[in-house]
Amino acid sequence: MAGHGEQEHPHGADRLCEAGDRVYSRAVRRGRVSRRDAGPVPCLLELALLHPDPDDMDWLVPTSPQEVMTRLLRGMYDEVSTAQLRMGSAVAAFERYAGLAPLPSQASGVEGTALRILDGDARIQAALDEATQACTREVLTVQPGGIRPEHELTEGLHRAMALRGRGVRMRDLYTHVARHGQGLLNYLELMGDAVEARTLDEVIDRLILFDRTVAFIPANTDRTMALELRHPALVNYLVTAFDRLWRLAIPLTAPIPDTGFEGISHREQSIAALLAEGHQDAVIAERLGISVRTCRAHIARLSETLGAASRTQLGVRIAQVGLDRAARAAQIPAPQPFGVPAGRDAAQLPPGR
Template sequence: MTTNRSIETHHHSVTELCDDGSRLYGTALSMGRISRADVETAPCLVELGFLHPDPDDSRWLRPVMPFTALAQRLHPLEREISERRRLATELTDVFTPFMAISAQATGPTHAITVLEGVELINGSLNRATAECRSEMLTVQPSGRRRADILVKALERDKSLVERGVRVRTIYQHTARHSAEILGYVDRIANTKVEIRTIDELAERLIICDETVAFIPASDDRQIALELRHPGLVRYLIKVFELIWGRAVPLQAAAPYETALDGITEIQHSIAKLLVEGHVDEAIARRLGMNVRTCRGHIAKLSSILGSGSRAQLGYLIAQSGILEQHQ
């Protein structure tokens, strides 16, 4: 009786998926199906569209793939966001003449604006995005991005390409293993969005047209700088183009292919940082991967070079000449 009352009152939004629901949905995805009896404590999985009846056996339920479930939940939100984007564009058109007057009146004093707080930073980014008419350039360090951040990026990029804006983004090579990023890429396929990856990136960068650039000003990303000085923006565009020229298109497999010496490009990057004296945690952070993955690559390097210790590995890397071969 207690179970029935629990089921009757078991209602919540998808953003508050309960512990039982999370656990059982994961089990269903791993096994390919789950029995109806097993999910009695989490009727939300059926109500929210995470599970559907097995057409071959009514005793079982099959999981809806995460990206399909996400798309179903996002559809009404996408319509709402599109409408708000339209209103934002209309408001921007109203205020554009006044912005021009303000720019002439204030001169260079607003070339650098300090933005403090996520809300203020996002508001400035949204305005710059709404005003963008030609091209947006972005640099995104780290191999993973949170799903909610990618949802916002997807809406932003869809709005841009619908207006004919070209979008170029640089991730780190480890992004190629991120299910979230690969799902985002599938949804913007066949558009004017181009993605490349590289082994190491310094910091985040966003540039709209040749007008405004945003860079972080604190490690916790609570403070950012909005740059509108033409010289600074041109300089950052040149930096972006330099990195873009060295980066590899996402569709290419080169970053993880094994070279003639048996070592991948990622492992060469790790070898370089090892010789420079960086510890595992610092190497992982700089290359956008977790520490376990980093140590796995270090173990492979040790095996290939015949190293019996960390100190010997650094010596063997330096003596092998592999770093000179990949400069």
């Protein structure tokens, strides 16, 4: 019946064919209509304008005109709302795309686009290769996480060797955990004095800066997309963040200082400080570049050393012995010698700067 009605009465609920209008009008006037009279217009049942009389199935009673009008207005309202949402999405997309438009080079001094979204490994690698070829002075990188996998070091080796061949200076920041990776040690030995590496308890997300003019940062969590930044304000902001972290970091060739607390390692001190801030195990592990299992093992050892029987008691003991304060104090940079810009020392100044 549905197919038959759709074929002979191709219309929607907001209008009726002449036959349907006559039958529905008769049903409203009389209160009901026989199923036989409604047979030629099955669309009335399909559109729920008529429904069976519960007292006599041979008759159909009409849906009230008020209900029909409400349904009609609701459909029109939904259509208007949908159109408004689509228009809003289109405006938002236009504004976002307009923000990605190239800036006039004469007005801003920026060559090319201020921000470019790189989607996929191929585009990311191509952009990095292009920036590597144009680089002439300095590369700054931040490498978060723990021990760097061999394949990551191998992927970037050709760029690093090309930079070294042109006399470009490189400075890399890692977490302390990276010190235990033999692949990184082999890489640094191969690069010689072209690369200087330092480590911290925790660093910011991945960052690559070429000649302080172009930066690359991840655009999503799985790093399948990246942002290429060329706007001077953004790049300078990232350079400043890097320089401040560099001042706090420990050279890879230097040992990590003793904590001053008997039986407590530097990593356990860092974990204690993050526990005192209220972070969960998974967050602490990610920030320090270790696994959750390793993090919990350190927490258990810390609890045993401090004589804490519970997580709450551990927090109290950390505060009592001053582990949280000691960790923060260890991050205060040493005074810079007179005449050297903040965040740099003479050994780190790139050629020609």
